[in-house]
Amino acid sequence: MPPSPGSRASPGALHVLKPFLRHQAGRLAAGFAALWIVDLLQVWIPRVIKHAVDALARPGMTQGRLFFYGAEIAGLALLIAVFRYLWRILLLGFSRLLERDLRHQMVERILYLDRTVFSRRSTGDFMALSGNDLASVQLACGMGLVAFADAVIMSLAALAFMAYIHPVLTVVATAPMPLLAFATRFLSARLHRRFMRVQELFSQLTERARSTFSSIHLYKAYTQEEAQCRRFDAVGRAYIRNNLKVALVQGTLFPFAGLTANASLLLVLFFGGRLTLQGVITTGDFVAFIAYLHLLTWPMMAFGWVANLFQRGLTSLGRIQGLMEERPALQEPPNPLPPPQPPVTIQVHGFTFAYPGRSEPALRRVHITLPVGVTGLVGPTGSGKSTLCQVLARLYPIEDGAYRINGTDVNRLNVADVRRLIAYVPQDGTLFSDTIAANIALGRPEASRQEIEDVARAAAIHHEITAMEHGYETRIGEKGVRLSGGQRQRIALARALLLDRPVLLIDDGLSAVDLETERAILRAIKPYLEGRTCLIVSHRVAALAGCDRIVVLDRGVVADQGSHDQLMERNLFYRTIALHQTQ
Numbered sequence: 001m002p003p004s005p006g007s008r009a010s011p012g013a014l015h016v017l018k019p020f021l022r023h024q025a026g027r028l029a030a031g032f033a034a035l036w037i038v039d040l041l042q043v044w045i046p047r048v049i050k051h052a053v054d055a056l057a058r059p060g061m062t063q064g065r066l067f068f069y070g071a072e073i074a075g076l077a078l079l080i081a082v083f084r085y086l087w088r089i090l091l092l093g094f095s096r097l098l099e100r101d102l103r104h105q106m107v108e109r110i111l112y113l114d115r116t117v118f119s120r121r122s123t124g125d126f127m128a129l130s131g132n133d134l135a136s137v138q139l140a141c142g143m144g145l146v147a148f149a150d151a152v153i154m155s156l157a158a159l160a161f162m163a164y165i166h167p168v169l170t171v172v173a174t175a176p177m178p179l180l181a182f183a184t185r186f187l188s189a190r191l192h193r194r195f196m197r198v199q200e201l202f203s204q205l206t207e208r209a210r211s212t213f214s215s216i217h218l219y220k221a222y223t224q225e226e227a228q229c230r231r232f233d234a235v236g237r238a239y240i241r242n243n244l245k246v247a248l249v250q251g252t253l254f255p256f257a258g259l260t261a262n263a264s265l266l267l268v269l270f271f272g273g274r275l276t277l278q279g280v281i282t283t284g285d286f287v288a289f290i291a292y293l294h295l296l297t298w299p300m301m302a303f304g305w306v307a308n309l310f311q312r313g314l315t316s317l318g319r320i321q322g323l324m325e326e327r328p329a330l331q332e333p334p335n336p337l338p339p340p341q342p343p344v345t346i347q348v349h350g351f352t353f354a355y356p357g358r359s360e361p362a363l364r365r366v367h368i369t370l371p372v373g374v375t376g377l378v379g380p381t382g383s384g385k386s387t388l389c390q391v392l393a394r395l396y397p398i399e400d401g402a403y404r405i406n407g408t409d410v411n412r413l414n415v416a417d418v419r420r421l422i423a424y425v426p427q428d429g430t431l432f433s434d435t436i437a438a439n440i441a442l443g444r445p446e447a448s449r450q451e452i453e454d455v456a457r458a459a460a461i462h463h464e465i466t467a468m469e470h471g472y473e474t475r476i477g478e479k480g481v482r483l484s485g486g487q488r489q490r491i492a493l494a495r496a497l498l499l500d501r502p503v504l505l506i507d508d509g510l511s512a513v514d515l516e517t518e519r520a521i522l523r524a525i526k527p528y529l530e531g532r533t534c535l536i537v538s539h540r541v542a543a544l545a546g547c548d549r550i551v552v553l554d555r556g557v558v559a560d561q562g563s564h565d566q567l568m569e570r571n572l573f574y575r576t577i578a579l580h581q582t583q
């Protein structure tokens, strides 16, 4: 599989974040200020301990004074709690707001892309971008940024205080620390790889569950229960195996951190203890030094962890940037002409079209004129009928002058203006999980119940809907009732009729009903077709017999056009299928 756009970590991808950073600059500044205040308060605590220990060694120490030191530490702890709460709200909140805005932009971009891009990118790609990739960016900009800023300030402050106590002891004590940073970097890269694998397997497990349970009848009919169980088991085992591998890496990292911290402690006890005995540093300094050492362990681990987090975040940001840079192949004209007014005449002139990545054109030098009235379109399977409908519905780019509406080249019109002239019923009659009424009212959510019922009557589905327990409020989709193919197609037809547009394209939208029902529906919608430009695709010649004209498409070429009687007389293909279908 070729790598998806922007799948490498590129610092250039950071400019995607610029507008968010500018917008949230105040929140970020306040958040970092709170974070650094926490760091400074934390490194102050060992200073208090030092003073307390040194005071203990001096004569005249009272319980009251000891309590004073305790109260000072408690006060610092309280302030730390308040500022920690603040930075969590401000900085982690920033990463969540960033995630929200990025997701919004991505969804907007995806919705405005066209089919040319969708044929290059898979649905899984979009799912990964809005799932894992967005989560990686959020993590890098949230905990990653916090850990980095925290680790820098904390380590600098702790090192400064340690060096203030004894510079040479500081060098000796921190000698094992870089080892921890490198080990964390190395191990967290492995952890990341294994974790990704765990996530991948989890998705596979979920997908297998989804496909098994949604197609359970199929597996039963093909007696595949046992085989399916085995497949489940194989993925489940791999999932557990990889989870154990993750635990193994985690199990190495934390003991190693403990080992390094203890190696530093050993050095401090040995060299620092000697300096204390020699009176070079005080007992309080010695205790404070150990406390600083303890504070340093986390930043050293954080550097290694954060490096991986940033790398992953940057890689994901690159992929997101790749999506943001996608442009629809259908470009808006710089100076669009006003939309044509009904009645509409469509002219396709010498149009040739090949799907992206295909050398063989699906349509070749197509010349047709669709005036007001009903035009039928017939042709063998794969002859290009759906392709023609989709081009007319303005879903694919088309060369200048090849497609005109009322004499105006569509490339001089806004894409949305052209689409607003057309009601298109695609072949598959896609419905979404909502009520039947909402499905019919997709293009006009403000339509009244009466209008919805009228179009449902015209599409011969009204009685079937009212016979359902909840009528038009019946929910369809995964958690609702399942409709037959014919019912779905008629609801999709009603949806298009409700749009009340001057052009109606029905792409074999009634293939799932019988010939008599198809004829009855076409008769019933006749009043709706008055004064409109309609193209009706059908496999059944008999259903199109009442059309004003019929176009025969064969292997992407317009093989003939004329009335039913003319075609019966002169077109062998047409006559053959007409006779075949009436026998």
Ligand SMILES: Nc1ncnc2c1ncn2[C@@H]1O[C@H](COP(=O)(O)OP(=O)(O)OP(=O)(O)O)[C@@H](O)[C@H]1O
Residues within 6 Å of the ligand: 119, 355, 356, 358, 362, 379, 380, 381, 382, 383, 384, 385, 386, 387, 388, 427
């Ligand atoms: N999205 C696509 N990408 C690439 N090729 C496609 C795509 N859709 C259709 N084709 C190809 O274009 C040609 C015309 O297909 P089209 O769906 O337009 O035919 P059709 O006449 O509507 O067929 P049917 O009657 O079976 O629906 C076929 O060779 C098909 O394989």
